[in-house]
Amino acid sequence: MRISLILLISLTLLASPGCIQDKALINQKDSAQVALNKDQTALPKGTFLDELDLSGREAEEARTMIKKWEEDKLAENLLLVYNEKEVPVVLKELGVTLDLDKVWEELGRIPGQRISSALKIDTAQLQQVLLQKFPGVNRSAVDASYKIDNDRFVTIPAVSGRVIHVDALRDKLQNQSFATLPKRLEIPVVEVPAVKTTEEMQALAFDGIIGEYSTQFNVKDQNRSVNLTKAAQKLDKVLLRPDETLSFNETIGPRTAETGYKDAYVIVNNEYVQGIGGGICQVSSTLYSAAALANLPITERYPHAVVISYIPMGQDATINYPNLDLKFTNDTGSLLYFRTEVNSGKVTVRIYGKKTDKTVRLEQKIEKETPFQTIMRLDSNLSPGEVVQEQAGHKGYIVQTYRIVKDGSGKESQKLLSRDEYAPTQKIIRVGAD
Structure with missing residues (x-):
């Protein structure tokens, strides 16, 4: 019996070569369905997601395998590093998930080939975890000031602030796959200059x-x-x-x-x-x-x-x-x-x-x-x-x-x-x- 293999994805997709292009979107609610060639009953040989072999797997079985594989990957540790301090975190803590829509899109577009996993990051969760794990990193800038001591002008230098560059870290993670994700990741920090600089205060002296x-x-x-x-x-x-x-x-x-x-x-x-x-x-x-x-x-x-x-x-x-x-x-x-x-x-x-x-x-x-x-x-x-x-x-x-x-x-x-x-x-x- 011939069965159609249905791949569920979040975006509207075109069928790959060998697929019938007029098999368009069916029952689209939160996801779209793309049909492969009627002669196909399973994913072609050579279909890999990173190191996960999906060859010959039918759609539902492939989805189940990918879900289990994602859970295992998200349970792995990653070392976050700042100023020689290393803090282990679980990937799932950081708001990392597999972008399943992109994965299905790639499987439908180039079946029978190896594709890389695509990651999604919850920025709010990432920021929250970073603040919890590195509570002393973020600090407000302190403007330069002065005091008068015994009729002398004394400059109190400005202190630059610093803040974890959450967006830069998010972008770095999103540009990785599970296969290329480093095990040790430096926390990017940006300097926040004071509004009133030491030089400006010294000019008043x-x-x-x-x-x-x-x-x-x-x-x-x-x-x-x-x-x-x-x-x-x-x-x-x-x-x-x-x-x-x-x-x-x-x-x-x-x-x-x-x-x-x-x-x-x-x-x-x-x-x-x-x-x-x-x-x-x-x-x-x-x-x-x-x-x-x-x-x-x-x-x-x-x-x-x-x-x-x-x-x-x-x-x-x-x-x-x-x-x-x-x-x-x-x-x-x-x-x-x-x-x-x-x-x-x-x-x-x-x-x-x-x-x-x-x-x-x-x-x-x-x-x-x-x-x-x-x-x-x-x-x-x-x-x-x-x-x-x-x-x-x-x-x-x-x-x-x-x-x-x-x-x-x-x-x-x-x-x-x-x-x-x-x-x-x-x-x-x-x-x-x-």
Whole structure:
């Protein structure tokens, strides 16, 4: 009796030479059926799957043999290796199976010949097993960072991450057959670079003081000393990143009794009167001079209305929250780090940055002088004829301030930093009324 040998496969196939090509797909649901020549009752002689001899086997018998053969193969061990660590695994654990559809396709396409087994890999299962067997391999990258230790910039290097290249291992396995599958397989690992590199962090490093200035104050004026010290502490250890702009008002914050500031002398209408936060301008003026000597671009700054005693003309910077501010930009490419010190009647501002071969100095040129006047004011609180000087008189000036920069070769360049006009401080005398 003639029986047709039916090969079950997952793809639509064409019959091989010697097969009737118009025997098409029959009862196709999840698989397709390809009929061999009606004269064939079994697989031709010479049909092998790897080393498995299927010659003369009918379809169902061949399928049973292949299934048993696959189970035996999947029970075999494979050594996975990473960094000299060897871990034995069973092939089935790795999500490896025989691609039976491809096998049937090849048997139908070239009957009577030796074909190689084709493997399928479950990627999710492969990944899960690799993570279980090699739990310490995958690690996240750690960005480079820094810390400041004793006013020194310390770079904490980046650490690259690594991850098992599951797809590469899957592709390597799928390109093998049971016959060619190696018994020892290296785990492919790829490096995951950090987002912030060590080199990028080192570029931010500062290596010394690039601008420094000090001014003196009267420690006996307690309220003024409190205000000055509080503002200086707010500025201490501030960091300014490249291309950022420092705002003195934003850094120090509002100056009110609620924020701890006290009444001290301030300048109003060219006269010294009591006002909240007096003395803070000395910190802003000291900072401005340090920034100018650090060769930083000044984007906002206002002189006082009159000459002040603690700093040269043209180097002061008055502030009034939130209207008048001192601002400058970090154009150095590295971090700027600010330190302030208040000690024994002296306030000092130091700006740390990346040092260059340039040196900077400031020079003033008086364009014009204006004499002060003496103002007499009657005071009923004084005895008749008693005279008290309430405010000393000082001339007014128009002053040009230049920033002179000298490079490593000794060449100097000069630039006008500001042209400031200071009104005279009138001499005020109080006289007792008769």
